[in-house]
Amino acid sequence: MGSSGTGRLTDYSGFFGGQKPSPSKGMQGPSGPIDRCALAFSTELEDVLTSEYYTKLKTIPAKGEHITIAIKYRIVVIANNGLVVGNLPTRYNYLYECINDGFVYQGVVEESEAGILPLVIVAVTPSKS
Amino acid sequence: MICLIGDILTDVNLSAQPEPKMRLGGIIHAARALWAMDIDYTVAYFAPSYMEEHISNCLKQYNCKEGIRLGEVVNNPYVMLFKEAKEIGDQGYEFLYRDTINIKYYEDHLSRLSSFDEIFIISGSYNINTIFKHLNSTQRIYLDCANDIESSEHLCNSFPLEILFISTSSSIFRNEYSTFSEFCEIFRTRTKNLIIKENRGGSIWYEYSTLSKTEIPCYLSEISHSVGVGDVFDVVSIALHGESLENSLYRASWIAKIYAETTFVDDFKRNVKRSLKGDVMSLKSLDGCILPWEIRQKCHIYLAAPDFNHVDSFSFDHLEECLSYHNFVLHRPIKENGQLPLRADKAKSRELFNKDMELLGRCNMVIAMLPFNDPGTLIEIGIACERRIPTILFDSDKQAYNCMLTELPDKICTDWDELICEIFSTYSKMYKNGVI
Numbered sequence: 001m002g003s004s005g006t007g008r009l010t011d012y013s014g015f016f017g018g019q020k021p022s023p024s025k026g027m028q029g030p031s032g033p034i035d036r037c038a039l040a041f042s043t044e045l046e047d048v049l050t051s052e053y054y055t056k057l058k059t060i061p062a063k064g065e066h067i068t069i070a071i072k073y074r075i076v077v078i079a080n081n082g083l084v085v086g087n088l089p090t091r092y093n094y095l096y097e098c099i100n101d102g103f104v105y106q107g108v109v110e111e112s113e114a115g116i117l118p119l120v121i122v123a124v125t126p127s128k129s
Numbered sequence: 130m131i132c133l134i135g136d137i138l139t140d141v142n143l144s145a146q147p148e149p150k151m152r153l154g155g156i157i158h159a160a161r162a163l164w165a166m167d168i169d170y171t172v173a174y175f176a177p178s179y180m181e182e183h184i185s186n187c188l189k190q191y192n193c194k195e196g197i198r199l200g201e202v203v204n205n206p207y208v209m210l211f212k213e214a215k216e217i218g219d220q221g222y223e224f225l226y227r228d229t230i231n232i233k234y235y236e237d238h239l240s241r242l243s244s245f246d247e248i249f250i251i252s253g254s255y256n257i258n259t260i261f262k263h264l265n266s267t268q269r270i271y272l273d274c275a276n277d278i279e280s281s282e283h284l285c286n287s288f289p290l291e292i293l294f295i296s297t298s299s300s301i302f303r304n305e306y307s308t309f310s311e312f313c314e315i316f317r318t319r320t321k322n323l324i325i326k327e328n329r330g331g332s333i334w335y336e337y338s339t340l341s342k343t344e345i346p347c348y349l350s351e352i353s354h355s356v357g358v359g360d361v362f363d364v365v366s367i368a369l370h371g372e373s374l375e376n377s378l379y380r381a382s383w384i385a386k387i388y389a390e391t392t393f394v395d396d397f398k399r400n401v402k403r404s405l406k407g408d409v410m411s412l413k414s415l416d417g418c419i420l421p422w423e424i425r426q427k428c429h430i431y432l433a434a435p436d437f438n439h440v441d442s443f444s445f446d447h448l449e450e451c452l453s454y455h456n457f458v459l460h461r462p463i464k465e466n467g468q469l470p471l472r473a474d475k476a477k478s479r480e481l482f483n484k485d486m487e488l489l490g491r492c493n494m495v496i497a498m499l500p501f502n503d504p505g506t507l508i509e510i511g512i513a514c515e516r517r518i519p520t521i522l523f524d525s526d527k528q529a530y531n532c533m534l535t536e537l538p539d540k541i542c543t544d545w546d547e548l549i550c551e552i553f554s555t556y557s558k559m560y561k562n563g564v565i
Contacts, residue, residue, distance in 0.1 A: 006141055006149050006150075006151040007151075008151075009151065009152060009153060009183055009187065010152075011150075011152040011153075011392060011393070011394050028150075029393070030393060030394050030395040031393045031394075031395035031396050032391060032393040032396050035396075035399075037403075071407075071411055071414075071415070072414070073414055073415065073416045074415060074416050075415075090348075090349040090350055090550070090554065091350055091351040093348055093349070093350045093386070093415075094350060094387075094390065094400070096383075096404065096407065096411075096412070096415065097387070097400050097403035097404045097407075098403065099407075100403055100404065100406040100407035101402075101403040101406060117536065
Protein backbone atom coordinates (compact mmCIF):
# COMPACT_ATOMS: atom_id res chain seq x y z
CA MET A 1 0.00 0.00 0.00
CA GLY A 2 1.19 3.50 -0.78
CA SER A 3 4.09 2.28 -2.89
CA SER A 4 2.71 2.90 -6.37
CA GLY A 5 3.22 5.96 -8.55
CA THR A 6 0.15 7.78 -7.30
CA GLY A 7 1.70 9.24 -4.16
CA ARG A 8 2.55 12.62 -5.64
CA LEU A 9 2.96 14.52 -8.89
CA THR A 10 6.38 14.01 -10.42
CA ASP A 11 6.11 14.80 -14.09
CA TYR A 12 7.79 18.17 -14.21
CA SER A 13 11.22 19.42 -13.27
CA GLY A 14 11.07 21.07 -9.91
CA PHE A 15 8.57 18.85 -8.15
CA PHE A 16 9.56 18.58 -4.49
CA GLY A 17 12.70 20.61 -5.04
CA GLY A 18 13.61 18.88 -8.28
CA GLN A 19 14.69 15.65 -6.66
CA LYS A 20 14.27 12.62 -8.83
CA PRO A 21 12.52 9.72 -7.18
CA SER A 22 14.35 6.49 -6.62
CA PRO A 23 15.42 4.74 -9.84
CA SER A 24 13.24 1.76 -9.05
CA LYS A 25 10.15 3.87 -9.75
CA GLY A 26 10.34 3.52 -13.49
CA MET A 27 7.43 5.79 -14.42
CA GLN A 28 8.20 8.73 -12.16
CA GLY A 29 10.15 11.92 -12.78
CA PRO A 30 10.34 14.32 -15.73
CA SER A 31 12.58 12.21 -17.95
CA GLY A 32 13.06 8.58 -18.86
CA PRO A 33 16.25 6.59 -18.42
CA ILE A 34 17.35 6.57 -22.08
CA ASP A 35 17.48 8.68 -25.22
CA ARG A 36 16.01 6.39 -27.85
CA CYS A 37 17.91 8.19 -30.64
CA ALA A 38 21.13 6.80 -29.21
CA LEU A 39 19.97 3.18 -29.30
CA ALA A 40 21.16 0.57 -31.79
CA PHE A 41 18.50 -1.78 -33.07
CA SER A 42 17.86 -4.75 -35.32
CA THR A 43 14.64 -5.22 -37.27
CA GLU A 44 12.97 -6.95 -40.18
CA LEU A 45 12.10 -4.62 -43.06
CA GLU A 46 8.60 -4.13 -44.41
CA ASP A 47 7.50 -3.91 -48.04
CA VAL A 48 10.69 -5.50 -49.43
CA LEU A 49 8.79 -7.07 -52.32
CA THR A 50 7.42 -3.72 -53.50
CA SER A 51 10.49 -1.56 -52.82
CA GLU A 52 12.73 -0.34 -55.64
CA TYR A 53 15.69 -2.62 -54.93
CA TYR A 54 13.63 -5.77 -55.50
CA THR A 55 11.40 -4.38 -58.24
CA LYS A 56 14.43 -3.22 -60.28
CA LEU A 57 16.94 -5.98 -59.56
CA LYS A 58 14.64 -8.92 -58.69
CA THR A 59 16.87 -9.74 -55.75
CA ILE A 60 17.76 -8.42 -52.31
CA PRO A 61 21.08 -7.25 -50.83
CA ALA A 62 23.36 -9.92 -49.44
CA LYS A 63 24.12 -10.54 -45.82
CA GLY A 64 26.82 -8.14 -44.63
CA GLU A 65 26.06 -5.43 -47.17
CA HIS A 66 26.27 -1.87 -45.85
CA ILE A 67 23.02 0.10 -45.49
CA THR A 68 21.94 3.58 -44.38
CA ILE A 69 18.67 5.00 -43.05
CA ALA A 70 16.96 7.95 -44.75
CA ILE A 71 13.70 9.89 -44.68
CA LYS A 72 11.68 9.50 -47.86
CA TYR A 73 7.98 8.66 -48.06
CA ARG A 74 8.70 6.54 -44.95
CA ILE A 75 11.79 5.92 -42.85
CA VAL A 76 13.58 3.72 -45.39
CA VAL A 77 16.67 1.55 -45.66
CA ILE A 78 18.99 2.30 -48.58
CA ALA A 79 21.58 -0.07 -50.00
CA ASN A 80 25.07 0.76 -51.29
CA ASN A 81 23.70 1.26 -54.81
CA GLY A 82 21.28 3.94 -53.62
CA LEU A 83 18.15 1.84 -54.01
CA VAL A 84 15.50 1.55 -51.29
CA VAL A 85 15.51 -1.98 -49.87
CA GLY A 86 12.44 -1.61 -47.67
CA ASN A 87 10.73 0.39 -44.96
CA LEU A 88 11.37 0.36 -41.25
CA PRO A 89 8.30 -0.61 -39.18
CA THR A 90 6.33 2.42 -38.01
CA ARG A 91 7.58 1.94 -34.44
CA TYR A 92 10.82 3.48 -35.74
CA ASN A 93 9.06 6.62 -36.98
CA TYR A 94 10.78 8.50 -34.16
CA LEU A 95 13.99 8.38 -36.22
CA TYR A 96 12.54 11.35 -38.12
CA GLU A 97 13.21 13.45 -35.04
CA CYS A 98 16.64 11.92 -34.46
CA ILE A 99 17.81 12.43 -38.04
CA ASN A 100 16.63 16.05 -37.92
CA ASP A 101 18.74 16.46 -34.79
CA GLY A 102 21.92 15.26 -36.50
CA PHE A 103 21.89 11.55 -35.73
CA VAL A 104 23.12 9.32 -38.56
CA TYR A 105 22.12 5.69 -38.83
CA GLN A 106 24.19 3.08 -40.65
CA GLY A 107 24.43 -0.64 -40.45
CA VAL A 108 24.58 -3.96 -42.22
CA VAL A 109 22.21 -6.54 -43.59
CA GLU A 110 22.08 -9.04 -40.77
CA GLU A 111 19.88 -11.64 -42.46
CA SER A 112 19.02 -12.00 -46.13
CA GLU A 113 16.75 -14.68 -47.53
CA ALA A 114 15.57 -14.49 -51.13
CA GLY A 115 12.68 -16.53 -52.52
CA ILE A 116 8.93 -16.21 -52.89
CA LEU A 117 8.72 -14.05 -49.78
CA PRO A 118 12.09 -12.30 -49.35
CA LEU A 119 13.36 -11.45 -45.89
CA VAL A 120 15.78 -8.68 -44.96
CA ILE A 121 16.82 -7.99 -41.37
CA VAL A 122 19.13 -5.07 -40.70
CA ALA A 123 21.30 -4.16 -37.74
CA VAL A 124 21.58 -0.40 -37.29
CA THR A 125 23.91 1.74 -35.19
CA PRO A 126 23.51 5.47 -34.45
CA SER A 127 26.20 8.11 -34.46
CA LYS A 128 26.06 11.86 -34.08
CA SER A 129 28.26 14.40 -35.77
CA MET B 130 -1.13 35.81 -26.30
CA ILE B 131 -3.26 32.70 -26.24
CA CYS B 132 -5.34 31.81 -23.23
CA LEU B 133 -6.13 28.14 -22.61
CA ILE B 134 -9.44 27.52 -20.86
CA GLY B 135 -10.52 24.27 -19.27
CA ASP B 136 -10.70 22.04 -16.25
CA ILE B 137 -7.64 20.87 -14.40
CA LEU B 138 -8.04 17.35 -13.10
CA THR B 139 -5.83 14.65 -11.71
CA ASP B 140 -5.36 11.88 -14.25
CA VAL B 141 -4.55 8.42 -12.92
CA ASN B 142 -3.44 5.87 -15.47
CA LEU B 143 -4.04 2.58 -13.72
CA SER B 144 -2.59 0.46 -16.53
CA ALA B 145 0.79 2.23 -16.78
CA GLN B 146 3.76 -0.09 -16.39
CA PRO B 147 5.57 -0.86 -14.17
CA GLU B 148 3.23 1.09 -11.88
CA PRO B 149 0.23 3.46 -12.09
CA LYS B 150 1.06 7.03 -13.03
CA MET B 151 -0.63 10.15 -11.73
CA ARG B 152 -0.31 13.60 -13.28
CA LEU B 153 -2.32 16.73 -13.85
CA GLY B 154 -4.69 16.51 -16.80
CA GLY B 155 -7.44 18.50 -18.48
CA ILE B 156 -6.11 21.72 -19.98
CA ILE B 157 -2.62 20.92 -18.67
CA HIS B 158 -2.07 18.57 -21.64
CA ALA B 159 -2.31 21.55 -23.99
CA ALA B 160 -0.09 23.59 -21.67
CA ARG B 161 2.62 20.94 -21.89
CA ALA B 162 2.60 21.23 -25.69
CA LEU B 163 3.03 25.03 -25.65
CA TRP B 164 5.74 24.73 -23.02
CA ALA B 165 7.53 22.19 -25.21
CA MET B 166 7.42 24.63 -28.14
CA ASP B 167 8.45 27.65 -26.02
CA ILE B 168 5.23 29.51 -26.84
CA ASP B 169 3.85 32.03 -24.33
CA TYR B 170 0.41 31.28 -22.91
CA THR B 171 -1.94 31.81 -20.01
CA VAL B 172 -4.18 29.19 -18.43
CA ALA B 173 -7.67 29.99 -17.12
CA TYR B 174 -9.12 27.04 -15.27
CA PHE B 175 -11.64 25.38 -13.02
CA ALA B 176 -10.37 23.16 -10.20
CA PRO B 177 -10.98 22.29 -6.56
CA SER B 178 -9.20 24.50 -4.04
CA TYR B 179 -7.11 21.66 -2.59
CA MET B 180 -5.27 21.38 -5.92
CA GLU B 181 -4.23 25.04 -5.94
CA GLU B 182 -0.66 24.59 -4.74
CA HIS B 183 -0.07 21.67 -7.12
CA ILE B 184 -1.48 23.64 -10.04
CA SER B 185 0.49 26.75 -9.21
CA ASN B 186 3.74 24.80 -8.99
CA CYS B 187 3.02 22.89 -12.17
CA LEU B 188 2.12 25.99 -14.22
CA LYS B 189 5.24 27.73 -13.00
CA GLN B 190 7.40 24.82 -14.11
CA TYR B 191 5.66 24.79 -17.50
CA ASN B 192 6.48 28.50 -17.99
CA CYS B 193 2.84 29.57 -17.95
CA LYS B 194 2.64 33.37 -17.88
CA GLU B 195 -0.34 33.40 -15.56
CA GLY B 196 -2.87 31.05 -14.03
CA ILE B 197 -6.37 32.51 -13.73
CA ARG B 198 -8.81 30.57 -11.61
CA LEU B 199 -12.21 31.02 -13.22
CA GLY B 200 -14.08 29.06 -10.64
CA GLU B 201 -13.89 26.60 -7.79
CA VAL B 202 -15.03 23.04 -8.12
CA VAL B 203 -16.75 21.84 -4.98
CA ASN B 204 -18.03 18.44 -3.91
CA ASN B 205 -15.68 16.73 -6.33
CA PRO B 206 -12.01 15.67 -6.11
CA TYR B 207 -11.64 16.08 -9.90
CA VAL B 208 -9.91 12.74 -10.32
CA MET B 209 -10.12 10.77 -13.56
CA LEU B 210 -9.18 7.10 -13.59
CA PHE B 211 -8.18 5.33 -16.82
CA LYS B 212 -8.45 1.58 -16.99
CA GLU B 213 -6.89 1.48 -20.43
CA ALA B 214 -4.79 4.40 -21.58
CA LYS B 215 -3.96 3.53 -25.20
CA GLU B 216 -7.47 3.80 -26.65
CA ILE B 217 -7.32 0.31 -28.06
CA GLY B 218 -11.04 0.48 -27.53
CA ASP B 219 -13.23 2.34 -25.07
CA GLN B 220 -10.82 3.61 -22.43
CA GLY B 221 -13.16 3.11 -19.51
CA TYR B 222 -12.83 6.63 -18.07
CA GLU B 223 -13.98 6.78 -14.44
CA PHE B 224 -14.64 10.37 -13.36
CA LEU B 225 -15.09 10.10 -9.60
CA TYR B 226 -18.13 11.80 -8.05
CA ARG B 227 -19.10 13.05 -11.52
CA ASP B 228 -22.78 13.45 -10.63
CA THR B 229 -22.14 15.77 -7.70
CA ILE B 230 -20.07 18.52 -9.29
CA ASN B 231 -20.80 22.06 -8.27
CA ILE B 232 -18.86 25.04 -9.60
CA LYS B 233 -18.64 28.49 -8.07
CA TYR B 234 -17.87 30.94 -10.86
CA TYR B 235 -15.60 33.94 -10.23
CA GLU B 236 -17.17 36.73 -12.29
CA ASP B 237 -14.29 39.15 -11.80
CA HIS B 238 -11.86 36.57 -13.18
CA LEU B 239 -14.17 35.57 -16.05
CA SER B 240 -14.33 39.21 -17.14
CA ARG B 241 -10.60 39.12 -17.87
CA LEU B 242 -11.08 36.65 -20.72
CA SER B 243 -12.09 39.42 -23.13
CA SER B 244 -8.57 40.85 -23.02
CA PHE B 245 -6.92 37.92 -24.85
CA ASP B 246 -6.39 37.88 -28.63
CA GLU B 247 -6.75 34.13 -28.85
CA ILE B 248 -8.77 31.73 -26.76
CA PHE B 249 -8.57 27.94 -26.84
CA ILE B 250 -11.31 26.17 -24.90
CA ILE B 251 -11.63 22.51 -24.04
CA SER B 252 -15.14 21.92 -22.79
CA GLY B 253 -15.50 20.38 -19.37
CA SER B 254 -17.77 20.16 -16.40
CA TYR B 255 -18.33 23.90 -16.39
CA ASN B 256 -21.00 25.70 -18.40
CA ILE B 257 -19.47 26.52 -21.77
CA ASN B 258 -21.98 29.28 -22.41
CA THR B 259 -20.82 31.08 -19.28
CA ILE B 260 -17.44 31.35 -21.00
CA PHE B 261 -18.97 32.51 -24.30
CA LYS B 262 -20.74 35.37 -22.51
CA HIS B 263 -17.36 36.86 -21.62
CA LEU B 264 -15.88 36.64 -25.13
CA ASN B 265 -16.39 38.87 -28.12
CA SER B 266 -16.26 38.75 -31.90
CA THR B 267 -12.83 40.43 -32.13
CA GLN B 268 -11.16 37.43 -30.51
CA ARG B 269 -10.02 34.33 -32.33
CA ILE B 270 -11.76 31.49 -30.53
CA TYR B 271 -11.06 27.79 -30.85
CA LEU B 272 -13.11 25.09 -29.15
CA ASP B 273 -12.74 21.37 -28.61
CA CYS B 274 -16.08 19.77 -27.80
CA ALA B 275 -15.02 17.06 -25.40
CA ASN B 276 -17.28 14.53 -23.74
CA ASP B 277 -19.14 17.00 -21.58
CA ILE B 278 -21.18 18.42 -24.47
CA GLU B 279 -23.82 15.90 -25.42
CA SER B 280 -25.53 17.85 -28.20
CA SER B 281 -24.81 20.64 -30.69
CA GLU B 282 -27.85 22.42 -29.26
CA HIS B 283 -25.85 23.05 -26.09
CA LEU B 284 -23.42 25.27 -28.02
CA CYS B 285 -24.73 28.84 -27.92
CA ASN B 286 -21.85 30.90 -29.26
CA SER B 287 -23.21 34.09 -30.80
CA PHE B 288 -20.32 34.53 -33.26
CA PRO B 289 -18.47 31.91 -35.29
CA LEU B 290 -15.45 30.08 -33.92
CA GLU B 291 -12.20 29.96 -35.87
CA ILE B 292 -11.98 26.19 -35.49
CA LEU B 293 -14.26 23.66 -33.87
CA PHE B 294 -12.48 20.40 -32.99
CA ILE B 295 -14.54 17.26 -32.50
CA SER B 296 -13.16 13.81 -31.79
CA THR B 297 -14.81 10.60 -32.97
CA SER B 298 -14.75 9.49 -29.34
CA SER B 299 -16.75 12.51 -28.13
CA SER B 300 -20.39 12.35 -27.10
CA ILE B 301 -21.44 14.94 -29.66
CA PHE B 302 -19.92 12.87 -32.47
CA ARG B 303 -21.37 9.60 -31.22
CA ASN B 304 -24.79 11.19 -30.76
CA GLU B 305 -25.08 13.23 -33.96
CA TYR B 306 -22.83 11.85 -36.69
CA SER B 307 -24.54 10.19 -39.62
CA THR B 308 -22.53 11.27 -42.66
CA PHE B 309 -19.63 13.69 -43.03
CA SER B 310 -21.60 16.24 -45.04
CA GLU B 311 -24.60 16.18 -42.69
CA PHE B 312 -22.33 16.54 -39.68
CA CYS B 313 -20.57 19.53 -41.23
CA GLU B 314 -23.93 21.12 -41.93
CA ILE B 315 -24.84 21.12 -38.22
CA PHE B 316 -22.01 23.56 -37.44
CA ARG B 317 -22.15 25.75 -40.57
CA THR B 318 -23.15 28.94 -38.74
CA ARG B 319 -21.10 28.26 -35.63
CA THR B 320 -17.55 27.87 -36.95
CA LYS B 321 -15.34 28.78 -39.89
CA ASN B 322 -13.49 25.48 -39.80
CA LEU B 323 -14.38 22.04 -38.51
CA ILE B 324 -11.71 19.47 -37.70
CA ILE B 325 -12.84 15.94 -36.97
CA LYS B 326 -10.19 13.97 -35.14
CA GLU B 327 -10.45 10.31 -36.04
CA ASN B 328 -7.95 8.64 -33.72
CA ARG B 329 -5.41 6.45 -35.57
CA GLY B 330 -7.27 7.17 -38.82
CA GLY B 331 -6.03 10.78 -38.95
CA SER B 332 -8.19 13.87 -39.08
CA ILE B 333 -10.36 15.74 -41.56
CA TRP B 334 -10.32 19.52 -41.88
CA TYR B 335 -13.38 21.11 -43.47
CA GLU B 336 -13.24 24.81 -44.41
CA TYR B 337 -16.72 26.29 -44.80
CA SER B 338 -15.70 29.31 -46.90
CA THR B 339 -14.12 27.18 -49.65
CA LEU B 340 -16.07 23.95 -49.04
CA SER B 341 -12.69 22.20 -49.10
CA LYS B 342 -12.00 18.97 -47.29
CA THR B 343 -8.42 18.02 -46.37
CA GLU B 344 -7.30 14.71 -44.88
CA ILE B 345 -4.39 14.88 -42.43
CA PRO B 346 -2.63 11.59 -41.61
CA CYS B 347 -2.00 10.11 -38.21
CA TYR B 348 1.58 8.96 -37.68
CA LEU B 349 1.53 5.57 -36.01
CA SER B 350 4.16 4.54 -33.51
CA GLU B 351 4.60 2.57 -30.33
CA ILE B 352 2.56 4.58 -27.84
CA SER B 353 2.48 4.56 -24.06
CA HIS B 354 -0.88 6.33 -23.67
CA SER B 355 -3.42 8.40 -25.57
CA VAL B 356 -4.69 10.65 -22.76
CA GLY B 357 -4.65 14.32 -23.79
CA VAL B 358 -3.16 13.54 -27.20
CA GLY B 359 -6.09 15.17 -28.97
CA ASP B 360 -5.67 18.31 -26.85
CA VAL B 361 -2.04 18.53 -27.89
CA PHE B 362 -3.05 18.12 -31.54
CA ASP B 363 -5.53 21.01 -31.18
CA VAL B 364 -3.25 23.49 -29.55
CA VAL B 365 -0.26 22.85 -31.82
CA SER B 366 -2.43 23.34 -34.88
CA ILE B 367 -3.49 26.80 -33.71
CA ALA B 368 -0.28 27.99 -32.05
CA LEU B 369 2.16 27.79 -34.97
CA HIS B 370 1.77 31.30 -36.30
CA GLY B 371 3.43 31.81 -39.65
CA GLU B 372 2.50 28.36 -40.90
CA SER B 373 -0.58 27.64 -43.00
CA LEU B 374 -3.29 25.74 -41.18
CA GLU B 375 -2.62 22.70 -43.34
CA ASN B 376 1.09 22.71 -42.46
CA SER B 377 0.27 23.28 -38.81
CA LEU B 378 -2.04 20.28 -38.84
CA TYR B 379 0.79 18.06 -40.09
CA ARG B 380 3.04 19.38 -37.34
CA ALA B 381 0.23 18.87 -34.85
CA SER B 382 -0.25 15.29 -35.95
CA TRP B 383 3.44 14.55 -35.47
CA ILE B 384 3.69 16.28 -32.09
CA ALA B 385 0.55 14.47 -30.93
CA LYS B 386 2.38 11.24 -31.82
CA ILE B 387 5.33 12.30 -29.69
CA TYR B 388 3.01 13.12 -26.79
CA ALA B 389 1.47 9.66 -27.01
CA GLU B 390 4.88 8.00 -26.90
CA THR B 391 5.89 9.15 -23.44
CA THR B 392 4.67 10.59 -20.17
CA PHE B 393 8.14 11.92 -19.39
CA VAL B 394 7.74 15.63 -20.11
CA ASP B 395 11.42 16.50 -20.57
CA ASP B 396 11.70 13.73 -23.15
CA PHE B 397 8.56 15.04 -24.82
CA LYS B 398 10.00 18.55 -25.02
CA ARG B 399 13.34 17.33 -26.38
CA ASN B 400 11.63 15.25 -29.06
CA VAL B 401 9.29 18.11 -30.03
CA LYS B 402 12.31 20.38 -30.48
CA ARG B 403 13.95 17.77 -32.65
CA SER B 404 10.88 17.37 -34.82
CA LEU B 405 10.57 21.13 -35.34
CA LYS B 406 14.09 21.21 -36.78
CA GLY B 407 12.78 19.31 -39.79
CA ASP B 408 11.08 21.23 -42.57
CA VAL B 409 7.37 20.67 -42.92
CA MET B 410 7.66 19.44 -46.51
CA SER B 411 9.73 16.43 -45.43
CA LEU B 412 7.12 15.74 -42.76
CA LYS B 413 4.30 15.95 -45.28
CA SER B 414 6.13 13.53 -47.56
CA LEU B 415 6.01 10.85 -44.85
CA ASP B 416 3.35 8.25 -45.41
CA GLY B 417 0.94 8.40 -42.48
CA CYS B 418 -2.29 6.59 -41.78
CA ILE B 419 -5.54 7.92 -43.26
CA LEU B 420 -8.74 6.00 -42.70
CA PRO B 421 -11.91 8.11 -42.37
CA TRP B 422 -14.60 7.00 -39.96
CA GLU B 423 -17.18 6.30 -42.66
CA ILE B 424 -14.79 4.24 -44.76
CA ARG B 425 -14.32 1.85 -41.85
CA GLN B 426 -17.82 0.51 -42.43
CA LYS B 427 -16.36 -0.98 -45.61
CA CYS B 428 -13.73 -2.78 -43.56
CA HIS B 429 -15.15 -6.27 -43.10
CA ILE B 430 -12.92 -8.39 -40.91
CA TYR B 431 -13.27 -12.16 -40.64
CA LEU B 432 -12.40 -13.65 -37.27
CA ALA B 433 -10.62 -16.97 -37.72
CA ALA B 434 -10.71 -18.47 -34.25
CA PRO B 435 -12.18 -21.35 -32.25
CA ASP B 436 -15.07 -19.11 -31.26
CA PHE B 437 -17.09 -22.06 -29.95
CA ASN B 438 -19.46 -21.82 -27.05
CA HIS B 439 -17.25 -24.08 -24.90
CA VAL B 440 -14.11 -21.90 -25.40
CA ASP B 441 -13.28 -18.84 -23.29
CA SER B 442 -14.32 -15.98 -25.54
CA PHE B 443 -12.82 -13.07 -23.61
CA SER B 444 -10.28 -12.18 -26.33
CA PHE B 445 -12.82 -12.56 -29.15
CA ASP B 446 -15.34 -10.39 -27.31
CA HIS B 447 -12.67 -7.81 -26.53
CA LEU B 448 -11.63 -7.69 -30.18
CA GLU B 449 -15.24 -7.15 -31.22
CA GLU B 450 -15.67 -4.32 -28.70
CA CYS B 451 -12.44 -2.61 -29.78
CA LEU B 452 -13.21 -2.86 -33.50
CA SER B 453 -16.77 -1.66 -32.98
CA TYR B 454 -15.42 1.33 -31.01
CA HIS B 455 -13.32 2.26 -34.05
CA ASN B 456 -16.26 1.64 -36.45
CA PHE B 457 -14.84 -1.49 -38.13
CA VAL B 458 -17.10 -4.44 -38.92
CA LEU B 459 -16.04 -7.74 -37.36
CA HIS B 460 -17.63 -10.96 -38.53
CA ARG B 461 -17.59 -13.92 -36.16
CA PRO B 462 -18.55 -16.78 -38.47
CA ILE B 463 -19.50 -19.20 -35.73
CA LYS B 464 -21.77 -16.57 -34.17
CA GLU B 465 -23.22 -15.51 -37.54
CA ASN B 466 -23.60 -18.89 -39.23
CA GLY B 467 -23.90 -21.22 -36.26
CA GLN B 468 -21.81 -23.85 -34.53
CA LEU B 469 -21.65 -27.37 -35.90
CA PRO B 470 -23.25 -29.79 -33.42
CA LEU B 471 -21.39 -32.92 -32.37
CA ARG B 472 -21.84 -35.77 -34.91
CA ALA B 473 -23.57 -33.45 -37.37
CA ASP B 474 -24.64 -35.02 -40.65
CA LYS B 475 -22.89 -34.37 -43.94
CA ALA B 476 -25.49 -31.88 -45.19
CA LYS B 477 -25.20 -29.72 -42.08
CA SER B 478 -21.38 -29.75 -42.30
CA ARG B 479 -21.54 -28.71 -45.94
CA GLU B 480 -24.06 -25.98 -45.19
CA LEU B 481 -21.90 -24.35 -42.47
CA PHE B 482 -18.74 -24.77 -44.53
CA ASN B 483 -20.38 -23.05 -47.52
CA LYS B 484 -21.66 -20.20 -45.37
CA ASP B 485 -18.28 -19.63 -43.72
CA MET B 486 -16.47 -19.70 -47.07
CA GLU B 487 -18.99 -17.30 -48.53
CA LEU B 488 -18.50 -14.97 -45.56
CA LEU B 489 -14.71 -15.20 -45.88
CA GLY B 490 -15.08 -14.22 -49.54
CA ARG B 491 -16.96 -11.06 -48.57
CA CYS B 492 -14.30 -9.95 -46.06
CA ASN B 493 -11.23 -7.88 -46.89
CA MET B 494 -9.13 -8.84 -43.87
CA VAL B 495 -8.69 -11.87 -41.62
CA ILE B 496 -7.65 -11.71 -38.00
CA ALA B 497 -6.65 -15.09 -36.63
CA MET B 498 -6.62 -15.85 -32.92
CA LEU B 499 -5.25 -19.18 -31.91
CA PRO B 500 -5.49 -19.92 -28.20
CA PHE B 501 -4.80 -23.57 -29.07
CA ASN B 502 -4.12 -25.52 -32.24
CA ASP B 503 -7.53 -25.40 -33.86
CA PRO B 504 -7.55 -26.99 -37.34
CA GLY B 505 -10.36 -24.78 -38.65
CA THR B 506 -8.44 -21.62 -37.78
CA LEU B 507 -5.21 -22.91 -39.32
CA ILE B 508 -6.98 -23.84 -42.56
CA GLU B 509 -8.73 -20.46 -42.71
CA ILE B 510 -5.36 -18.72 -42.37
CA GLY B 511 -4.07 -20.78 -45.28
CA ILE B 512 -7.09 -20.04 -47.47
CA ALA B 513 -6.96 -16.30 -46.70
CA CYS B 514 -3.26 -16.03 -47.46
CA GLU B 515 -3.64 -17.96 -50.72
CA ARG B 516 -6.46 -15.60 -51.73
CA ARG B 517 -4.20 -12.60 -50.85
CA ILE B 518 -6.61 -11.39 -48.20
CA PRO B 519 -4.52 -9.42 -45.68
CA THR B 520 -4.12 -11.74 -42.70
CA ILE B 521 -2.96 -10.84 -39.20
CA LEU B 522 -2.22 -13.46 -36.57
CA PHE B 523 -2.76 -12.23 -33.03
CA ASP B 524 -0.37 -14.26 -30.90
CA SER B 525 -0.29 -12.60 -27.48
CA ASP B 526 1.07 -15.76 -25.85
CA LYS B 527 3.83 -16.08 -28.49
CA GLN B 528 2.89 -19.67 -29.19
CA ALA B 529 3.32 -19.61 -32.98
CA TYR B 530 6.49 -21.45 -34.02
CA ASN B 531 5.55 -23.58 -37.02
CA CYS B 532 7.08 -21.91 -40.09
CA MET B 533 3.83 -22.11 -42.09
CA LEU B 534 2.11 -20.26 -39.27
CA THR B 535 4.85 -17.69 -38.69
CA GLU B 536 5.66 -16.92 -42.34
CA LEU B 537 2.29 -17.08 -44.12
CA PRO B 538 0.36 -14.26 -42.38
CA ASP B 539 1.13 -10.69 -43.41
CA LYS B 540 1.80 -9.78 -39.81
CA ILE B 541 2.01 -11.35 -36.38
CA CYS B 542 0.99 -9.05 -33.54
CA THR B 543 1.67 -9.80 -29.91
CA ASP B 544 -0.19 -6.99 -28.17
CA TRP B 545 -3.50 -5.19 -28.63
CA ASP B 546 -2.11 -1.78 -29.52
CA GLU B 547 0.08 -3.32 -32.20
CA LEU B 548 -2.93 -5.21 -33.56
CA ILE B 549 -5.17 -2.14 -33.76
CA CYS B 550 -2.39 -0.09 -35.39
CA GLU B 551 -1.79 -2.83 -37.96
CA ILE B 552 -5.48 -2.95 -38.84
CA PHE B 553 -5.52 0.82 -39.36
CA SER B 554 -2.28 0.75 -41.32
CA THR B 555 -3.35 -2.08 -43.64
CA TYR B 556 -6.74 -0.55 -44.39
CA SER B 557 -5.13 2.88 -44.86
CA LYS B 558 -3.02 1.43 -47.68
CA MET B 559 -6.14 -0.12 -49.21
CA TYR B 560 -8.00 3.19 -48.92
CA LYS B 561 -5.19 5.14 -50.59
CA ASN B 562 -5.01 2.54 -53.36
CA GLY B 563 -8.75 2.77 -53.94
CA VAL B 564 -9.37 -0.84 -52.93
CA ILE B 565 -11.95 0.19 -50.33
